[in-house]
Amino acid sequence: MKKITAEEFERCYAVASGLTVEQLRHDYKRIVVPCDCGEDGCRGWKSTTQEREDEQREFEERMKAMMKTLGAIMETLEVSK
Numbered sequence: 001m002k003k004i005t006a007e008e009f010e011r012c013y014a015v016a017s018g019l020t021v022e023q024l025r026h027d028y029k030r031i032v033v034p035c036d037c038g039e040d041g042c043r044g045w046k047s048t049t050q051e052r053e054d055e056q057r058e059f060e061e062r063m064k065a066m067m068k069t070l071g072a073i074m075e076t077l078e079v080s081k
Protein backbone atom coordinates (compact mmCIF):
# COMPACT_ATOMS: atom_id res chain seq x y z
CA MET A 1 0.00 0.00 0.00
CA LYS A 2 1.16 3.51 -0.83
CA LYS A 3 2.89 5.27 2.04
CA ILE A 4 1.49 8.66 2.96
CA THR A 5 2.73 11.39 5.25
CA ALA A 6 1.24 12.16 8.66
CA GLU A 7 -0.20 15.37 7.20
CA GLU A 8 -1.88 13.51 4.35
CA PHE A 9 -3.27 10.98 6.77
CA GLU A 10 -4.63 13.71 9.01
CA ARG A 11 -6.26 15.48 6.07
CA CYS A 12 -7.92 12.24 4.90
CA TYR A 13 -9.01 11.46 8.44
CA ALA A 14 -10.59 14.88 8.75
CA VAL A 15 -12.44 14.51 5.45
CA ALA A 16 -13.68 11.06 6.45
CA SER A 17 -14.88 12.48 9.77
CA GLY A 18 -16.59 15.42 8.13
CA LEU A 19 -14.35 17.79 10.07
CA THR A 20 -11.48 20.14 9.37
CA VAL A 21 -7.94 19.39 10.53
CA GLU A 22 -8.23 22.37 12.90
CA GLN A 23 -11.37 20.90 14.46
CA LEU A 24 -9.69 17.54 14.87
CA ARG A 25 -6.71 19.09 16.58
CA HIS A 26 -8.36 21.69 18.75
CA ASP A 27 -11.91 20.51 19.36
CA TYR A 28 -11.22 16.80 19.53
CA LYS A 29 -7.58 16.96 20.73
CA ARG A 30 -6.61 14.33 18.21
CA ILE A 31 -3.01 13.69 17.27
CA VAL A 32 -1.47 11.55 14.54
CA VAL A 33 1.07 8.96 15.64
CA PRO A 34 2.90 6.20 13.75
CA CYS A 35 1.01 2.91 13.64
CA ASP A 36 2.50 -0.52 13.14
CA CYS A 37 -0.62 -2.63 13.62
CA GLY A 38 0.07 -4.33 10.29
CA GLU A 39 -3.63 -4.44 9.49
CA ASP A 40 -4.94 -4.45 5.95
CA GLY A 41 -5.48 -0.89 4.88
CA CYS A 42 -3.17 0.54 7.53
CA ARG A 43 -1.29 3.52 6.15
CA GLY A 44 1.29 3.57 8.94
CA TRP A 45 -0.51 6.26 10.93
CA LYS A 46 -3.34 6.45 13.38
CA SER A 47 -5.43 9.17 14.91
CA THR A 48 -5.55 9.12 18.68
CA THR A 49 -5.47 11.44 21.68
CA GLN A 50 -2.48 12.17 23.91
CA GLU A 51 -4.41 10.81 26.85
CA ARG A 52 -5.03 7.52 25.13
CA GLU A 53 -1.39 7.29 24.07
CA ASP A 54 -0.25 7.83 27.66
CA GLU A 55 -2.64 5.14 28.86
CA GLN A 56 -1.37 2.77 26.21
CA ARG A 57 2.25 3.41 27.18
CA GLU A 58 1.46 2.88 30.86
CA PHE A 59 -0.29 -0.35 30.03
CA GLU A 60 2.66 -1.61 27.99
CA GLU A 61 5.06 -0.74 30.79
CA ARG A 62 2.88 -2.59 33.29
CA MET A 63 2.78 -5.60 30.98
CA LYS A 64 6.55 -5.55 30.60
CA ALA A 65 7.04 -5.42 34.37
CA MET A 66 4.52 -8.23 34.73
CA MET A 67 6.33 -10.41 32.21
CA LYS A 68 9.60 -9.81 34.06
CA THR A 69 8.00 -10.88 37.34
CA LEU A 70 6.49 -13.87 35.62
CA GLY A 71 9.89 -14.82 34.19
CA ALA A 72 11.45 -14.58 37.65
CA ILE A 73 8.71 -16.72 39.16
CA MET A 74 9.10 -19.35 36.46
CA GLU A 75 12.84 -19.43 37.01
CA THR A 76 12.25 -20.06 40.70
CA LEU A 77 9.95 -22.92 39.78
CA GLU A 78 12.59 -24.38 37.47
CA VAL A 79 15.20 -24.25 40.21
CA SER A 80 13.01 -25.84 42.89
CA LYS A 81 12.10 -28.75 40.63
Ligand SMILES: [Zn+2]
Pocket residue numbers: 035036037038039042043044045046
Ligand atom coordinates in the same frame (compact mmCIF):
# COMPACT_ATOMS: atom_id res chain seq x y z
ZN1 LIG B 1 -2.29 0.59 11.77
